[in-house]
Amino acid sequence: MKKKRNTSSLLKNGEPISILLMGTDTGALGRNFKGRTDTLILLTLNPNKNHMTLVSLPRDAKVAITNYESYYPSKLNSAYDYGGSATAVKTVQKYLNVPIDFYATINMGGLENMVNAVNGVDIKPTLSFSYGGYSFTKNKTVHMSGAEALAYVRMRHDDPQGDYGRQLRQRQVLTKIATNGSSLKNLLSEKFFKEISKQLKTDLSFNDIMLLALKYRTATHHMTSDHAQGDAQLINGVSFEAVPEDEKQRITDLLRSSLNIPKADTGNTLLNSDSTN
Template sequence: MVKEPELKRSELNKRKKKVIKPLKHKYFTAFLFVFVVLLGIFFLYLGHLYKDAQEMTTKIYSSSKITKARNTQNLLKEGKPISILLMGTDTGAVGRSFKGRTDTMIVLTLNPQKKKMTIVSLPRDALVAVTGYKQYYPSKLNSAYDYGGSGTAIKTVQNYLNIPIDFYATINMGGLENMVNAVGGITVKPLLTFSYDGHSFVKNKKTHMNGSAALAYVRMRHSDPLGDYGRQQRQRQVLTKVAQNGTKLKSLLKERFFKEIQKQLKTDITFNDMIMLALKYRVATRNMTSDHLQGEADLVSGISFEAVPETEKQRITNLIRSSLNLETATTGNTLLNSSSINTTEK
């Protein structure tokens, strides 16, 4: 089996390694946004506004344009564990919509049988060969979405870890300012003290933020000792608060809030899928396990990557496959030509 990544000795000699300390987090924010949408649709559905709920779902639906590794409709019908790839972009504020690289990539699994939800963060700079674009190797994992959209991102993650991805959801962080304002602002305790883009924050001091302040809070990166890891942690913190405020009845009744959700969320989960998720899979949110794929920061030919040891990749593959009730299998390798994903059930 070809090891991944396999680099020339000259490139290896140029590497500078630095181990990044693991970050633990309690919440998975992208899922919370999906859950907010589910609650909203289910609320509209129960309120006999079936047509409005359908129209809202139609606006956020966007096909991945690929053949999935598993039959997703059968999975939902039978209430079997499913996986969702959640991605965060940051493009709306500069005039583009759902283009560019993904700042955040997380694999979420829902297992209603075990009443358990598992969330795994993937390093955006993980060193991979993007499926369908191997001529650009070495590439970063977050470039998969930029190269070929959600379908390419799904295939690359599948091949990287040898796991099936059943659905995806993409949140545009560029629209965060409007989303925060739509829920009346948020109150958070900053994780560190800093000033950015005209706003100042003090660590652990409870602060009420409007959209502009929240956007500045999550955008700062270079002054954070944890770099991208720290920024992602702040993004999760803010999105969690927005999602929590969004689940309140007063927000669910606001037309402005749902208009913003429609602008900033794209997914291949259909209206009927969402009804099934609301009815059968909410029980899985009662218990949550969170983890992340840990890599080492490497400099290759002047470009920064995250190289993940095979043992670490295998650990995460085992975790995700187990959460999906799948048999143990060798972790994936994006350098191989085969794109077959092992979907054997236990």
């Protein structure tokens, strides 16, 4: 896949970069690595500002998928199902007009292994609930193992905020993994990289990850956590999330600013609301 920017130069010079994180609800509970991406988070790392930005995108966002426009309207999480990681990257780039430098697609089993590799994470639950054999109490900090963290981020239907509530919990866990400095070295070993590669698809090489560890560690010192808020829309009996243009523009502004690139209009996967581009 041809990249929008010279990623080798960006990494070498420690310039701000973006990574599209995609999570498939597979690889745990005996499932295989296929299906749709239930998690889409655009992450930027800016070592110059010691800042990390995580923005969740609605899995049901109404889009036209790049190279599959005839299926419009489609849900954003179907881009991976249609054409893999590259199609998802191209669609998100077009949707927001933000360059994506790298991607990492991980299944739920991989997330569980990552939490275990940093010796667990301390999380203050956003609400009280039970799921997958575990119970969580709102605002009561608990040290979670990989299995507990997996249960914590998978629950959706009992959350009053639905998928937006789950997105918040996902960002919580990912942030804790990234900022767990004392145990992060466990994630940065070639042994672990090879072990988890069965549950991870990424265009970051092991050497790229070493450069990230060397030049981008300070970017985890401060963090902005956000999401694109959509409005429910029913089309032919199918529920979508339609993100208003001003909300998309706000997210585009936030991400482009975090990458130190000039402001620009947000993107669109369509020529207009009724015809595919």
